[in-house]
Amino acid sequence: MFKYVAKRIAYFIPTLLIISLITFGLSKITPGDPVKLALGNRDSGGDAGQALEKMASEKAYYEKAENLGLNLPTFYLAVTSSALPDTMYKFVKKADKETLTDLTSQYGNWKEISAYHSQIKDLELSLFDVVVDNTIFENMKEIKQKVQLLYMTSEDIDINNHIKSLLKNTEGQPLLNNVYIKTQKLQALYEEMKEKKRVFQNYIPSLNWYGTNNQYHRWLFGNAPWFFGEAEPGQTKGFLRGDFGQSYLDSRPIASKLKDAIPWTLLMNILSLIIFYSISIPVGVFSATNKGTKTDRFTTVLLFLMYSLPSFWIATLLVTFITTDEYGLNLFPTYGLGEVDDDMSFIEIVGTRAYHLVLPIFCLVYGGIAYVSRQMRTGMLNTLGQDYIRTARAKGNDEKTVVWKHAFRNSLIPIITIFSGIFPGLIAGSFVIEYIFSIPGMGKLALEALTARDFPMIFTVMMLGAILTLIGNLVADIMYSVVDPRISFEK
8 A cells, every 4th residue: 555655656747847837837828918017907008198107017027927927938848930930029019029920920030020129128218208299199099009000010011101191290290300210220121121131930949948037937846945044135935935926917926815715615625525425324324224114205305395496596595595684594694704803712712703603614524424324225215235235134133234344434535535535525516605604715715806806815725625635535445345345556
């Protein structure tokens, strides 16, 4: 058994690395700009008419990108075309990167493409020096719009139309003379880019090695010393050392938010497990030993009815009918965990918490009782039909001994299998129940992260769920051999 456990733990390492790669890959392809999300979706462009605001916003954008490590290469290496530079990762904004990549695939000449892109930036900056009066006010609105569109446009017909529109709106306008000159230069650079295209460069592969100074390594392992010293400002310890990054929602460390939420989710789920296993296993055994009786049929119907009722619907009914004065049944609190203070005794605190957790735990328990008891009944029926059970009865053992000593232990395989799948739920929690009852646990935290697109929190929960799934499967395998000696993992 020890060798088997050691082997399984050894398998955890490559499995977790694969899961981490998938999780990290998903984080890279999610829509939206992570820097803007981390900044609270503030427009990094600011007010186009205010140069100081524009520059301050740009500075904040790139500082946040550096803080998040988004100015680093994505992975240890990258296989690209020779047309693309090995520093493409330095273009943090997704719109810029996508446009430049599309232009490169069309023309393959990075030097000219880079000059064209830089000229768009120069043109944009020149707009800040324009003194706007009533004669050019309407023109300026369209000019600013066209310049912004050039950043996101890679189609030839669209680029030409935007440049022609800029020339039309600036030609013959003394206040816009500098903008007109820079637009002419932009047009010349664009034409040069098309004339000197080298599309064949896109078909020549290029291997770029970046080493450990990349986003994936920083996320998983961190860039702080592993054994000596603390992390300095700008350094991270990485996921494997409990540094899960910062939440986009409120900039709090994710580890701190998990520390606040996990105890409540663990408390609710552990209590739920104890309750529904304590009820469902005896119910399943009783139903199996009384197969075909009226009691068994009634129990079956009742359990199927319980299992078919959605927990969110039951939770809503409970909140509506027995937590408010409107229907005269204000028996339990509607939401939260109750108010406690330092003057309250331990018993009073426990009582307050328990009073608020009765309904959420009930909503978590009733469906589990129905499901696990049916699995227990099925496993028990299969075991009671085995030859060794008939032998035990033939030896004169009473029915209680046959059921609980000979049959029960060997009927637990399905229950153990279910138990292994429950491990991730101990941390992930119940999205719906915690949200309805305003329990500040992992379920509510994860749901808020989903709605707010707080991707660092979402992917941290994913990774923790994957780790707990692996642990749950290992625990299940060990328990299989404990309850059934016929199962051996030595070979």
